[in-house]
Structures are given as C-alpha cells and as structure tokens.
Amino acid sequence: MKGDDFPITTAEEAPVVEVDGLTVRYRTGARTRHTAVDGVSLRVEGGEIVGVVGESGSGKTTLGMAVAGLGPRTAGEIRVLGRDLAALRPAELRRLRPEVQVIFQDPHGSLDPRQSVRSGLRELRGLQPERTSWVSDEELMAQVRLAPDLLGRLPHQLSGGQAQRVCIARALLLRPRLLVADEPTSGLDVSVQAEVLGLLLRLRETTGVSVLFVSHDLSVVRRICDRVYVMLHGRVVEEGPAARVLEDPVHDYTRRLVAAVPGRRLRAAHAAREPQNTGSPT
Numbered sequence: 001m002k003g004d005d006f007p008i009t010t011a012e013e014a015p016v017v018e019v020d021g022l023t024v025r026y027r028t029g030a031r032t033r034h035t036a037v038d039g040v041s042l043r044v045e046g047g048e049i050v051g052v053v054g055e056s057g058s059g060k061t062t063l064g065m066a067v068a069g070l071g072p073r074t075a076g077e078i079r080v081l082g083r084d085l086a087a088l089r090p091a092e093l094r095r096l097r098p099e100v101q102v103i104f105q106d107p108h109g110s111l112d113p114r115q116s117v118r119s120g121l122r123e124l125r126g127l128q129p130e131r132t133s134w135v136s137d138e139e140l141m142a143q144v145r146l147a148p149d150l151l152g153r154l155p156h157q158l159s160g161g162q163a164q165r166v167c168i169a170r171a172l173l174l175r176p177r178l179l180v181a182d183e184p185t186s187g188l189d190v191s192v193q194a195e196v197l198g199l200l201l202r203l204r205e206t207t208g209v210s211v212l213f214v215s216h217d218l219s220v221v222r223r224i225c226d227r228v229y230v231m232l233h234g235r236v237v238e239e240g241p242a243a244r245v246l247e248d249p250v251h252d253y254t255r256r257l258v259a260a261v262p263g264r265r266l267r268a269a270h271a272a273r274e275p276q277n278t279g280s281p282t
C-alpha cells in the first residue's frame with residue numbers, strides 16, 4: 001500500500017478518537033517532571049460533542065493538544081479514526097492530520113494579522129488543494145453565518161465573535177472529522193458566546209463533525225455537550241452524559257465544580273439545549 005494512500009476507517013466503523021491510558025509529563029527541571037495528564041482514557045464517536053472540564057491546571061489543554069497531535073505524549077495510545085498516531089509513517093500522519101482541527105480561545109491570536117480572511121483561506125487551499133475544493137469562500141462564510149464582504153477584512157477589523165467564526169470556517173475548510181475546541185467562547189461576550197455555541201451545534205447537524213470541547217465553564221458544557229469527562233490533577237475522576245454528570249454528580253470534586261456555578265446559569269443552559277437560534281449573518 002502506498003504510504004499516502006491508506007484507507008481511513010470511517011467514523012461509522014471506529015470512534016473518531018480513542019485515547020487509552022494517555023500520560024503526558026513535562027520536564028520542569030534537570031531532574032523534575034510534572035505529570036499533566038495521568039493515564040487518561042476517553043473516546044469521541046462520530047457526531048458527538050464531548051466536554052472535558054476541570055479547574056485550571058487539571059490537564060485539559062495538554063489532553064486536547066495531544067489528541068490533535070500538536071502536543072507531547074509520554075505514554076498511552078491515541079487513535080484517530082482507528083489509527084494509532086504513534087505508529088503512523090510521516091506520509092500517513094500528513095494524510096490523517098487534517099481530520100483533526102483545533103480552535104483556540106483567542107481567535108485574533110490564531111489569525112495572521114497581515115492576511116485578509118480571503119488570502120488566509122487562499123493560503124490554506126494552496127496547501128491542501130484537493131481537500132478544500134468542495135466549497136467556495138462565499139459558501140464557507142455562509143456556513144458560519146458571516147457576510148461575504150468580511151472576506152476582504154484583516155483580523156483587527158473583525159469583532160471577537162466574527163474572528164472566532166473565521167477560525168471555525170478555516171477549520172471546516174479542511175473537512176475535519178473532529179474539532180478540538182479549547183475554551184473557544186471564553187473570551188467572548190455572553191450573547192456572542194451563545195451564537196458561537198449555536199453555530200457549533202448546527203455544524204454538527206449539517207456536517208456530522210465531532211467536537212472535543214475543552215472548558216472550565218460548566219454552563220457552556222451543559223449547553224452543548226452530549227457527554228463529559230471531569231479532570232482533576234491530570235486524571236479523569238468522573239464521566240458520563242453531560243446531563244447526568246452536571247445535574248447529579250457522583251464525585252465530590254464534580255459536586256464542588258457544580259456548586260460553584262450560579263444555579264440560574266446551569267438551569268438556563270439546560271433550557272438552551274432546546275433547538276438553537278443560530279442568528280443571521282453578521
């Protein structure tokens with residue numbers, strides 16, 4: 001089999017991502033290591049939105065970056081569409097890489113400040129011409145509910161919400177099976193946050209994309225996630241359907257996290273699980 005031509009297992013056949021016993025240790029000095037992720041196992045099925053929650057420093061970002069193939073892995077296995085990332089040859093890895101795209105907290109920081117939206121998309125198309133030919137720039141903008149005249153703008157001419165939608169559009173252009181979204185709405189106003197969450201839910205319906213949603217905000221997680229993993233000191237201490245975990249937590253730590261959320265916000269998030277108003281182009 002040619003290295004760049006192996007068949008990628010479809011989401012129907014294998015989970016989009018399976019993580020088994022993942023451990024990540026950072027070197028913190030000549031003789032010291034910090035274990036940021038400690039034997040974590042998780043899976044994300046096709047079309048699922050799966051949350052990873054926990055306090056600051058619990059290892060969420062480290063886990064998300066390892067799943068995206070962008071961060072270190074000390075031990076354990078990460079399988080994307082049934083393929084063990086560590087066992088792939090470079091050409092196979094290059095082929096698999098676009099299947100997982102990342103959206104970060106700071107959309108402006110993720111965009112090249114000198115590039116208009118359109119020239120940024122052009123550059124991505126140049127890198128992956130076959131994978132990106134399925135959609136025009138204008139259609140892509142419509143998918144993320146952005147007006148086409150924003151294509152000519154530079155990042156600093158976009159609001160935070162618009163810039164995050166551009167980042168989502170850039171990720172979608174590559175037709176990924178998984179979005180790793182690391183606190184994607186944390187820097188946004190509440191109403192803009194709701195629009196971006198609504199957009200992610202709608203994209204899941206229209207494209208079948210799965211999302212690994214990293215967040216410390218339980219009301220946001222309750223609003224969009226099907227299942228959730230709760231992390232403490234690098235370990236998963238509780239997992240299950242988001243409704244069960246956040247409304248009837250078993251682990252003391254999860255109880256404390258839930259208790260810290262003003263009651264009204266979790267109830268509002270519960271109500272917001274109903275059909276979304278994703279807003280019109282902005």
Ligand SMILES: Nc1ncnc2c1ncn2[C@@H]1O[C@H](COP(=O)(O)OP(=O)(O)OP(=O)(O)O)[C@@H](O)[C@H]1O
Pocket residue numbers: 026027028034035036054055056057058059060061062063216
């Ligand atoms: N490059 C690094 N070198 C050393 N330690 C690191 C490094 N990156 C992260 N850490 C440590 O690993 C632990 C997990 O960090 P991580 O960023 O994954 O947590 P997090 O749950 O995403 O936190 P936050 O919500 O604040 O982003 C923390 O104790 C952090 O200080």
